[in-house]
Amino acid sequence: MSKHSNKDPTQPSQEELDALLGSTSLFSFQSVRASLDRRSLLFKRTYIVLMAVTLLYVMGWFTGLVKPYMVFAITGLEADYQLHQIRFLLAFIMITIGTIALNFDWHVEETFSTMAWIQVYFIISGVGRQWRTMSEDNLAVIVIYVCNLLLILSLLVILIIEERRLKSTAS
Amino acid sequence: MYRFSVTICFIFASLVIVLFTLIISDNSFKPATDQAAVLVQDLTAIRIWIVVAALALYSWKSATKQPRGQFLAVVTAVAWIMFLEDYMVLDGVLIVASQPLAQLVILTRPIFLVALTYVAFKQWEVDLI
Numbered sequence: 001m002s003k004h005s006n007k008d009p010t011q012p013s014q015e016e017l018d019a020l021l022g023s024t025s026l027f028s029f030q031s032v033r034a035s036l037d038r039r040s041l042l043f044k045r046t047y048i049v050l051m052a053v054t055l056l057y058v059m060g061w062f063t064g065l066v067k068p069y070m071v072f073a074i075t076g077l078e079a080d081y082q083l084h085q086i087r088f089l090l091a092f093i094m095i096t097i098g099t100i101a102l103n104f105d106w107h108v109e110e111t112f113s114t115m116a117w118i119q120v121y122f123i124i125s126g127v128g129r130q131w132r133t134m135s136e137d138n139l140a141v142i143v144i145y146v147c148n149l150l151l152i153l154s155l156l157v158i159l160i161i162e163e164r165r166l167k168s169t170a171s
Numbered sequence: 172m173y174r175f176s177v178t179i180c181f182i183f184a185s186l187v188i189v190l191f192t193l194i195i196s197d198n199s200f201k202p203a204t205d206q207a208a209v210l211v212q213d214l215t216a217i218r219i220w221i222v223v224a225a226l227a228l229y230s231w232k233s234a235t236k237q238p239r240g241q242f243l244a245v246v247t248a249v250a251w252i253m254f255l256e257d258y259m260v261l262d263g264v265l266i267v268a269s270q271p272l273a274q275l276v277i278l279t280r281p282i283f284l285v286a287l288t289y290v291a292f293k294q295w296e297v298d299l300i
Contacts, residue, residue, distance in 0.1 A: 079260050082259065082260040083256060083260050086255060086256055086259055086260065090252060090255075110241055110244065113241060113245070114241070114244050114245050114248055117245040117248075117249070118245070118248055118249060118252065121221070121249050121252070124217060124221075125217050125218075128216065128217045129217070132216075
């Protein structure tokens with residue numbers, strides 16, 4: 001008799017348990033590359049651009065190249081610097097969550113949609129604050145700030161649209 | 172439990188709207204510093220519209236029985252981010268006064284966040300089923 005066999009008909013066998021666990025999406029770990037390969041070329045390229053923008057930003061930040069263009073460099077408010085740091089950290093957390101969602105292929109569209117709406121909140125609250133605080137001489141800084149955030153938002157929107165397209169063609 | 176949590180969220184949102192209206196209209200809310208005065212004006216002007224829009228959208232989606240798991244997930248994430256921003260940067264701003272209403276909002280905020288998170292998770296389950 002096999003050691004995996006089960007005499008009790010009410011208890012699931014080991015094979016049944018394996019089949020149940022295998023079908024659960026939580027355990028369907030795959031690499032990001034495999035997940036990207038299943039998607040369109042546009043999705044893949046957009047995701048790579050998003051990662052590249054993040055990487056460039058980190059490099060620019062730690063080398064000090066982007067600091068003169070930051071809002072706190074002009075307003076001189078400590079709160080602006082702290083807000084920037086928090087939002088920077090949150091953006092990294094969101095990218096990590098997005099990558100995990102891709103890894104597990106789990107609610108990718110919903111994850112990126114949530115990230116996009118949070119980005120909208122960052123844009124509205126950031127621009128609203130600067131509009132009231134900054135002088136007209138520093139309008140260029142607001143424009144650069146908005147362009148940066150809109151670039152990231154548009155990348156996220158492309159990812160959402162492509163994921164939705166993949167879902168609709170799969171179903 | 173779901174309805175109770177939704178009620179908590181609505182009560183908190185109402186308190187926030189009343190508080191922000193008072194901050195804008197009443198001169199008795201004095202922030203500690205000039206910097207805080209600038210920030211509190213900016214934040215209240217933006218956030219009050221976010222709260223009003225979220226309440227209106229949730230009510231409309233509930234009334235028309237549309238799926239709202241995604242919407243609640245976004246609202247929950249933004250609420251936690253606002254809390255984080257306030258706690259780490261703006262604690263000297265939002266804790267502006269010894270006004271009873273301001274203290275009530277500060278005290279009930281963690282309860283609201285827990286309730287909202289519960290509602291979001293529960294709604295997500297409902298939408299998936």
